[in-house]
Amino acid sequence: VSMANQQVAVEPLVGGGFSMAGVRPVSRMAVAPMHSVSPMNVGRFSKPSVTKFSAVSRPQQLKVNVEKKMSVGDLKKEELDGKVALVRCDLNVPLDGKTITDDTRIRASIPTIKHLVESGAKVLLTSHLGRPKDGPEDKFSLAPVAARLSELLGQDVTFVKDCIGEPVKEAVATMTPGSVALLENVRFYKEETKNEPEFAKKLAANADLFVNDAFGTAHRAHGSTEGVPLTSSLPSLDSFFRRSSTTFRRCAEPARPFAAIVGGSKVSSKIGVIESLLEKVDKLVIGGGMVFTFLKARGLEVGSSLVEEDKLELAKDLERIAKEKGVELILPTDVVLADAFAKDANTQVADATAIPEGWMGLDQGPKATEEIIAALKDCKTVIWNGPMGVFEFEAFSKGTFGVADALADLTKGGATTIIGGGDSVAAVEQAGLADQMSHISTGGGASLELLEGKVLPGVAALNAA
Ligand SMILES: Nc1ncnc2c1ncn2[C@@H]1O[C@H](COP(=O)(O)OP(=O)(O)O)[C@@H](O)[C@H]1O
Numbered sequence: 001v002s003m004a005n006q007q008v009a010v011e012p013l014v015g016g017g018f019s020m021a022g023v024r025p026v027s028r029m030a031v032a033p034m035h036s037v038s039p040m041n042v043g044r045f046s047k048p049s050v051t052k053f054s055a056v057s058r059p060q061q062l063k064v065n066v067e068k069k070m071s072v073g074d075l076k077k078e079e080l081d082g083k084v085a086l087v088r089c090d091l092n093v094p095l096d097g098k099t100i101t102d103d104t105r106i107r108a109s110i111p112t113i114k115h116l117v118e119s120g121a122k123v124l125l126t127s128h129l130g131r132p133k134d135g136p137e138d139k140f141s142l143a144p145v146a147a148r149l150s151e152l153l154g155q156d157v158t159f160v161k162d163c164i165g166e167p168v169k170e171a172v173a174t175m176t177p178g179s180v181a182l183l184e185n186v187r188f189y190k191e192e193t194k195n196e197p198e199f200a201k202k203l204a205a206n207a208d209l210f211v212n213d214a215f216g217t218a219h220r221a222h223g224s225t226e227g228v229p230l231t232s233s234l235p236s237l238d239s240f241f242r243r244s245s246t247t248f249r250r251c252a253e254p255a256r257p258f259a260a261i262v263g264g265s266k267v268s269s270k271i272g273v274i275e276s277l278l279e280k281v282d283k284l285v286i287g288g289g290m291v292f293t294f295l296k297a298r299g300l301e302v303g304s305s306l307v308e309e310d311k312l313e314l315a316k317d318l319e320r321i322a323k324e325k326g327v328e329l330i331l332p333t334d335v336v337l338a339d340a341f342a343k344d345a346n347t348q349v350a351d352a353t354a355i356p357e358g359w360m361g362l363d364q365g366p367k368a369t370e371e372i373i374a375a376l377k378d379c380k381t382v383i384w385n386g387p388m389g390v391f392e393f394e395a396f397s398k399g400t401f402g403v404a405d406a407l408a409d410l411t412k413g414g415a416t417t418i419i420g421g422g423d424s425v426a427a428v429e430q431a432g433l434a435d436q437m438s439h440i441s442t443g444g445g446a447s448l449e450l451l452e453g454k455v456l457p458g459v460a461a462l463n464a465a
Pocket residue numbers: 010016017018263264265266267287288289290306361362363385386387388389390391392420421422423424425443444445
């Protein structure tokens with residue numbers, strides 16, 4: 001497999017990272033309360049005296065009556081009854097073909113949707129799934145999510161085959177109070193990621209209010225996260241950002257030693273966060289696809305492993321900065337190699353300094369897992385984003401599940417453990433350990449950026465609205 005092929009295989013992510021046959025069975029599918037998901041923070045803000053979202057007087061009412069960054073949970077039935085609520089969810093779940101392999105993000109969206117349903121709103125859900133490159137692609141369709149939503153809500157969920165235009169208008173015309181419709185993948189339009197104002201207006205066209213429930217996508221300045229609240233005149237509310245922000249603010253003064261584990265495959269979007277993590281942490285563990293950019297930056301051969309060539313200099317700098325700051329930067333000393341990106345690939349364990357040509361690293365080796373567990377042992381706070389390997393294939397899952405076990409033990413011992421990210425959460429769910437972590441967040445990149453101290457565009461836009 002050439003490097004180019006490898007990048008194609010990994011980077012066009014489905015559900016934040018994966019789409020293939022043969023994933024482990026989903027261990028839990030029941031609706032469980034999410035630690036990180038607090039759909040409403042009723043009571044913190046005073047109630048608006050008037051909140052009628054009539055088309056005519058919307059902008060004035062927004063300015064006068066809706067407090068900045070108000071939560072949808074602050075709104076009462078009489079304020080929502082019959083209103084069309086456009087809700088940006090993060091329903092970017094991992095799929096195996098059309099089968100959802102982890103429904104955490106869907107479950108996380110249920111409280112907000114239920115609140116709206118019970119308040120008599122007409123609920124229009126919008127989300128992305130994966131990273132479609134060029135228009136609609138069946139493998140990125142949100143249709144399977146509509147079916148799962150329907151099961152979890154115990155009511156029909158209409159699936160609308162577009163996210164803007166006539167199909168949405170027609171669907172809204174037939175909706176009754178308390179009904180729910182899911183719009184097709186918003187990233188089927190490139191205008192979404194380009195954040196084109198005209199597109200955001202089209203998204204907002206049929207709604208009376210906008211709710212951002214998509215914490216996992218709050219770090220993206222896209223049409224459905226930033227564009228709608230900034231460019232449409234819809235009242236724009238959050239659902240649980242304040243609660244999530246509080247959790248990550250706790251990391252501003254963490255109990256020490258404080259460790260961060262950064263792995264996964266979104267190397268280019270996450271490696272940048274490491275510099276500011278080095279300001280905060282005592283130990284930094286590099287895992288997953290992130291490893292090989294660092295190894296290559298050290299001048300080592302990495303075969304056909306995932307590498308971001310244009311981040312090699314950055315990786316070198318990060319190693320230097322870690323040294324200067326006295327941060328222990330931990331890279332795996334051995335790796336599990338495969339001769340193809342496949343669950344039945346031939347495998348071998350090799351020293352990280354001796355990766356042969358034509359082989360790719362898809363997991364850390366057993367020695368590395370032991371060393372990482374030993375390094376984490378005395379930590380009082382650990383934040384983890386990004387699996388340590390391609391855990392969806394059993395042959396490359398041991399590093400991820402080994403670290404998950406270690407974090408569960410640390411939690412038992414009184415440490416604070418925070419897991420963020422669609423696939424990282426899927427991994428601890430599959431390990432059956434999600435309820436043994438202190439905090440589970442649906443956002444990976446978003447939580448890292450929060451930790452960095454950044455204001456997320458999806459949150460800032462609500463503040464500005
Ligand atoms: N060495 C590796 N090479 C390629 N992909 C990897 C490697 N290690 C982990 N991955 C993949 O990374 C994906 C998750 O990455 P990412 O989206 O960054 O995490 P999260 O969704 O938790 O934020 C998983 O689907 C996993 O298969």
